[in-house]
Amino acid sequence: MRKNKEDTALTIERLLELARNQFTNKGYSKVNLEDVVREAGVTRGALYHHFANKQGLFRAVLETVQQEIAERVQSEAAKSDDVWEQLLLGCRGFVCAAIEERNKRIMLIDGPAVFGWEVWRAMDEQNSMRLLKEQLQLIEQQGNMQPLSVEALTHFLSGSLNESALWIAQQSNQTKSLEDTMNVITHVIHCFKC
Amino acid sequence: MRKNKEDTALTIERLLELARNQFTNKGYSKVNLEDVVREAGVTRGALYHHFANKQGLFRAVLETVQQEIAERVQSEAAKSDDVWEQLLLGCRGFVCAAIEERNKRIMLIDGPAVFGWEVWRAMDEQNSMRLLKEQLQLIEQQGNMQPLSVEALTHFLSGSLNESALWIAQQSNQTKSLEDTMNVITHVIHCFKC
DNA sequence: TTAACATACATACAGAATGTATGTAAATAA
DNA sequence: TTATTTACATACATTCTGTATGTATGTTAA
Structure with missing residues (x-):
């Protein structure tokens, strides 16, 4: 057997x-x-x-999803040499990945509920969240950023990307919604430059 | 009996x-x-x-929470006459309310998971989410806003407030985290002015 | 090479929790 | 005052999860 x-x-x-x-x-x-x-x-x-149990199974699935998304973010960001452009591309990559049916609910809805926000965040810290924070830190170190807390900024942006993805996923015209959202993100990120 | x-x-x-x-x-x-x-x-x-069942009980609780938060947002916003200042005060009011232990998890974590994001959003549409959108629409109609989709902007901001609240709630120095977050929000909102 | 052991499952069962069907006493309406 | 509805209690059916145990087969070491 x-x-x-x-x-x-x-x-x-x-x-x-x-x-x-x-x-x-x-x-x-x-x-x-x-x-x-x-x-x-x-x-x-x-x-x-x-x-181990149902949670253990879900954890394994979630980790797969998170890794896949992080990889996409990274490969998208790598398409530019400019740190700001990288940030934008990464955000776009994240939203595009998170929109997908097989990622959305697991990553953004059930993940936090099953493990609690703290644990979920800790898991995400090793993936897309980390990438976002590192990129912002990099930019800050180069002295190109308005005097704002990078930590606060990271969560602010992360949250907006999550919710935007959920919103876009629900719209009938996803292309347009994505474009509208990217316009907002572009505008906001532009405001962070010195 | x-x-x-x-x-x-x-x-x-x-x-x-x-x-x-x-x-x-x-x-x-x-x-x-x-x-x-x-x-x-x-x-x-x-x-x-x-x-009706466990969900029904939770729904009743969630509705209470949402209404309480919406009321606080509204009363905070009402403290100013300036539409931009109202927006800022409302955001701050929301975060302060959402941080609280008895609101946080029910509103931001379990709500979406129990009902699914769509239903949860529909419920929120009648409360704090609605206030945010209406305020943004008001500002837009006055022609004071950069040419951005109000819908996209609403979800962008809403998401950032949610995640920021969860983050702040977890920090040891909540006062400072709140301040850092409010600095970011203030900066961002400022960028939306024409 | 074979005995000892570990692994990858299957099977059966225990336990917890939700939800439902039914009973009943009291308040309210007719 | 009688009829009916309301506000529960009680008992039971159902549905899962998780655990304990059994077993056949691969693997390893003497």
Whole structure:
């Protein structure tokens, strides 16, 4: 019965992917683990062998999502050499990634609720949030920024990106909403320059 | 056994207040309705008589919270005659209210998760969110604003206020964090003037 | 090479919590 | 004063999560 390492990795992958779908569609609380394992062709035993509990499964999914988003932010920002332009591109990259159905709810809605804001923030600190803060610190060190608290600024911007993404995701004309939002962000960020 | 109308109103009030405490301390999912009714000195029958289910109870609590916050925002904003100053005072009022323990989690964390972002937004549309949007519309109509989408701007600002509040609430020196945040907000809002 | 052990599950069960159906006493309406 | 509705209590059904245990197979060490 026991599988070799490749098979094992495959079941874990399948569980993660199917769980991500369910969390995306139903939201954390309405996901039935029995459904997940049935789709994956295993039983609850398998799931509880690889993950501590429902939260543990969700945590693994969330970490995947956060990493994916952070990578996209980073690769978008890398398209410019100007620190301000990098910031803008990163913001845009984040919003575009967060809009997506398979990221939105897990990352922005259920994440904070399942783990509490503090833990969720700590997790995010290692991903997109960190990138945002580091970029702002970099800019500040170069002396190009208005005299504002980088910490406060980071959370201010982070929050606006989150909510903007949720709003855009809901609009019928997402292209236009994204453009409107990017205009606001561009304008705001421009105001932070010295 | 049956109570008169005053007694009935009192049980409802007690249930709401105790539920609000529990939701504040434990978060929605970890609240046990049995605990709530025991504290209130009634049984689950009473609770299910007055509220459809756990969500219904939470909805009633959330609506109370939202209304309280909206009232504070409004009364703060009313302290000035200048539309820009009103906006700023309103933002400050919102953050100060949202920081509070008994509002924070219910309003900003569990609300969206329990109802989904769309429903939660729709509820908020009748309270603090509405005030923010109306104020921005007012300013725009007076022709004092940079050419930006009011809708996009509303969500941008709303999100930043939410996240800022959560951040401040977590800091050891809340006074300073609030001040730093208000500096950012002031700066940003200033940039929207024509 | 084989005995000992660890791993990857399956199965069955316990426990907690929500929600529902029903009963009942008291207030209110007719 | 009778009928009806209201405000609960009680008991039960249901639905999950999580845990304890069993088992077959891969892996390792003597």
